[in-house]
Amino acid sequence: MIQATALTKRYGTKVAVDHAEFTVAPGKVTGFLGPNGAGKSTTMRMILGLDRPTSGSVTINGIPYDKLAAPLREVGALLDAKAVHGGRSAYNHLQVLAKANGLPRARVDTVIDLVGLHSVAKKRAGGFSLGMGQRLGIAAALLGDPGIVMFDEPVNGLDPEGILWIRNLMKALAAEGRTVFVSSHLMSEMALTADHLVVIGLGRILADEPMAEFIAKNSVSYVLVRSPQMADLAPKLALRGWRVEMQGDGSAHVYDAKPSQIGDVAGTEQLWLHELTLVHSSLEEAFMRLTASSVEYHAGGTAGTGTTQDAAKPPSSPDAPVWGEAAGDGRAQPPAEPDPSGQPPTPYQNSERGQ
Numbered sequence: 257m258i259q260a261t262a263l264t265k266r267y268g269t270k271v272a273v274d275h276a277e278f279t280v281a282p283g284k285v286t287g288f289l290g291p292n293g294a295g296k297s298t299t300m301r302m303i304l305g306l307d308r309p310t311s312g313s314v315t316i317n318g319i320p321y322d323k324l325a326a327p328l329r330e331v332g333a334l335l336d337a338k339a340v341h342g343g344r345s346a347y348n349h350l351q352v353l354a355k356a357n358g359l360p361r362a363r364v365d366t367v368i369d370l371v372g373l374h375s376v377a378k379k380r381a382g383g384f385s386l387g388m389g390q391r392l393g394i395a396a397a398l399l400g401d402p403g404i405v406m407f408d409e410p411v412n413g414l415d416p417e418g419i420l421w422i423r424n425l426m427k428a429l430a431a432e433g434r435t436v437f438v439s440s441h442l443m444s445e446m447a448l449t450a451d452h453l454v455v456i457g458l459g460r461i462l463a464d465e466p467m468a469e470f471i472a473k474n475s476v477s478y479v480l481v482r483s484p485q486m487a488d489l490a491p492k493l494a495l496r497g498w499r500v501e502m503q504g505d506g507s508a509h510v511y512d513a514k515p516s517q518i519g520d521v522a523g524t525e526q527l528w529l530h531e532l533t534l535v536h537s538s539l540e541e542a543f544m545r546l547t548a549s550s551v552e553y554h555a556g557g558t559a560g561t562g563t564t565q566d567a568a569k570p571p572s573s574p575d576a577p578v579w580g581e582a583a584g585d586g587r588a589q590p591p592a593e594p595d596p597s598g599q600p601p602t603p604y605q606n607s608e609r610g611q
């Protein structure tokens with residue numbers, strides 16, 4: 257188990273990690289998710305004793321890393337796959353590591369087989385592809401048969417086969433009861449791998465919860481509605497208690513309603529519908545919303561100042577007029593979609609057929 261308590265790291269005036277509190281439990285894959293510069297690597301370095309916290313603490317099974325009697329037997333990490341002596345063979349590299357850490361020589365063969373490097377184990381590691389280098393780094397991390405493994409962005413630059421391999425390996429390690437902590441800036445990758453999520457933004461922990469809870473809390477769906485009579489339709493939908501957000505192109509996003517319910521209202525009111533589409537926002541969007549105010553550098557601008565509560569709102573333009581209770585009254589009226597014929601359409605007619 258890894259436990260961070262008020263963990264803080266400052267570089268001069270820069271706060272890289274800000275009072276982070278989280279626990280990484282055994283038997284599952286915990287994803288450590290955050291945009292670039294969020295503080296993931298700094299946190300991982302502090303867990304491994306490579307960086308000293310400015311304040312707060314982080315422990316491995318209750319003990320700070322530098323106090324562990326046999327660190328490689330407790331925690332294995334892949335931080336930088338290129339940190340290998342390029343002139344040595346993979347086999348020699350692992351042997352040197354095993355010897356230096358008092359680990360049995362037989363572990364070298366075991367981990368080489370485990371990561372599938374058997375056929376190239378005697379070749380110079382300097383000539384390895386990125387994927388082979390990652391496998392060697394993982395072999396080194398597993399050399400001490402540790403109960404805790406940490407991977408910093410392990411799938412970066414890997415081909416689909418390599419990504420799948422690492423994903424399955426992490427799941428298998430967790431299934432053996434190990435603590436698996438893996439960082440990524442890709443929500444889509446984490447959604448496929450992690451059971452639990454710790455989300456960090458600008459050094460602060462924004463979420464620490466099971467993946468299923470994160471998905472339930474953050475996946476937003478709405479119905480995209482297009483109608484040439486939106487000015488009439490929107491208030492009718494809002495009257496049902498559904499949140500109706502007008503979009504710049506005259507369409508509306510309707511929350512809390514099913515397409516069939518919206519269709520029924522339009523039918524009852526004899527109003528035309530041109531589109532009813534159920535839209536699910538992706539987890540990637542949920543993650544972007546959650547961290548939107550904590551991205552260090554935005555393309556074409558600086559970081560926003562919003563709160564994480566803002567991030568929980570459904571995706572929409574901040575200026576979008578909203579119909580319904582939440583909007584209050586006196587908001588802008590939704591524009592009607594222009595009718596090319598200039599005539600009000602007759603309900604239930606199919607405009608495509610020009611009737």
Ligand SMILES: Nc1ncnc2c1ncn2[C@@H]1O[C@H](COP(=O)(O)OP(=O)(O)OP(=O)(O)O)[C@@H](O)[C@H]1O
Pocket residue numbers: 267270271272290291292293294295296297298299441552
């Ligand atoms: N040695 C250092 N000196 C000064 N600032 C640093 C140092 N290391 C990291 N930082 C800063 O601390 C912040 C967190 O960096 P960190 O590398 O931990 O983020 P990260 O989430 O791992 O990002 P990435 O996904 O880009 O690797 C960034 O603003 C970074 O510029």
